[in-house]
Amino acid sequence: MSLSKKAKWSIIIVLFIIFVSFSVYRYQQVNRPFKNYSVVEKVEQSGKHFTVRDLSYKLGKPTLKENKNEIFYEIPLSIDNKTSEMQKLGVENFHIRSNFTNNMLDRERFLSNPINKDFPWEGVAANSSEQLVLIFSMQKEWGINPNTKADFFFLEYIGDKVIKHKFPINY
Numbered sequence: 001m002s003l004s005k006k007a008k009w010s011i012i013i014v015l016f017i018i019f020v021s022f023s024v025y026r027y028q029q030v031n032r033p034f035k036n037y038s039v040v041e042k043v044e045q046s047g048k049h050f051t052v053r054d055l056s057y058k059l060g061k062p063t064l065k066e067n068k069n070e071i072f073y074e075i076p077l078s079i080d081n082k083t084s085e086m087q088k089l090g091v092e093n094f095h096i097r098s099n100f101t102n103n104m105l106d107r108e109r110f111l112s113n114p115i116n117k118d119f120p121w122e123g124v125a126a127n128s129s130e131q132l133v134l135i136f137s138m139q140k141e142w143g144i145n146p147n148t149k150a151d152f153f154f155l156e157y158i159g160d161k162v163i164k165h166k167f168p169i170n171y
Helices: 005-032 107-112
Strands: 038-043 049-052 056-057 063-066 070-081 094-098 103-104 129-141 152-159 162-169
Touching: 005 056, 049 162, 070 152, 070 162, 094 129, 103 129, 107 129
Parallel strands: 038 162
Antiparallel strands: 049 056, 056 070, 063 070, 070 129, 094 103, 094 152, 152 162
C-alpha cells in the first residue's frame, strides 16, 4: 500500500510535533529542581577581606612565573577563623579563568610550596589563621601568555545559589 505525498508529510509533521512536545516535557521535568538556580558575581579586591561561611579570606598581590610550557599564577592567601569550631576549607572552590579556559588549583605545585607544607586538609582550627600560596598553572598552548587577562574565582554554594567572588588579576 502506497501513501500519497500529502499523507507522508502529514505523518512526518505529526511525529515531529510529538517529538518536540515530548522533548519540551522532558526538559521541564529535568530542570524543575533547578528553576531557582542563580549565579551572582561579586567583584572583590586584593588586599581586602571577604567572609564566606565563618572564614575570612584576604588575597595578596598575585605574582606571575613562567617556564617553557606553562605560566604560573601564585596568589598569597590569608585565612582567619574567629569561631570556636574548626571550619572546612574547600580548595576545590578556587578557580582561575582566562581566554575561556578554566583551571583549578595545581595541587602538586601547591603542596610542594614550602609555605603550604602544613596545609590543614581537615580545616582551619578554631581561633587561628593560616597563610597559604595558591598556585594555578595554565598551559601556553591554550593561548595563555604573560599579558593575558586572568580572573581568580572563589565559588561559594548556598542552596540554589552560587556566589562567584571574582578577583581580576592585572599585570
